[in-house]
Amino acid sequence: MTSTATDQPTFSLHVTEQEGAKVFHLTGRLMDQQQADHLMEVLDANLKNNEGVNVILDMGQLLYMNSTGLNIMISVLTRTRKAGGQVLLAAISHGVRQLFVVTKLDTVFPILDTVELALAKLRA
Numbered sequence: 001m002t003s004t005a006t007d008q009p010t011f012s013l014h015v016t017e018q019e020g021a022k023v024f025h026l027t028g029r030l031m032d033q034q035q036a037d038h039l040m041e042v043l044d045a046n047l048k049n050n051e052g053v054n055v056i057l058d059m060g061q062l063l064y065m066n067s068t069g070l071n072i073m074i075s076v077l078t079r080t081r082k083a084g085g086q087v088l089l090a091a092i093s094h095g096v097r098q099l100f101v102v103t104k105l106d107t108v109f110p111i112l113d114t115v116e117l118a119l120a121k122l123r124a
Helices: 033-047 067-082 094-102 115-123
Strands: 012-018 021-030 054-065 087-090
Touching: 012 033, 021 033, 021 067, 021 115, 033 067, 054 067, 054 094, 054 115, 067 087, 087 115
Parallel strands: 021 054, 054 087
Antiparallel strands: 012 021
């Protein structure tokens, strides 16, 4: 049996708090505006009344992202910085990392191998 795009996991996320940072655990495929809007709603809810909140995007289970996903990453960065916080990316798969390299966004976002390393960077 062959696999099709519809067989692939849809996008989901959940948020945890670790050492004062909000960690967004992204799973599946970030590809459309509805998914992007959901991510922004969750981000806004977590930034509300929290000046200086740092955000770690755990992308270890994010299998695919297209230009919509990249636009959302830039929006996350902009909104978090306006609120006085930082955004770090963690555990990016090779394919998704290549997207950041090709677009040169790897020079804008700190990219770390694990969530634990991202937390250590925030502590430093």
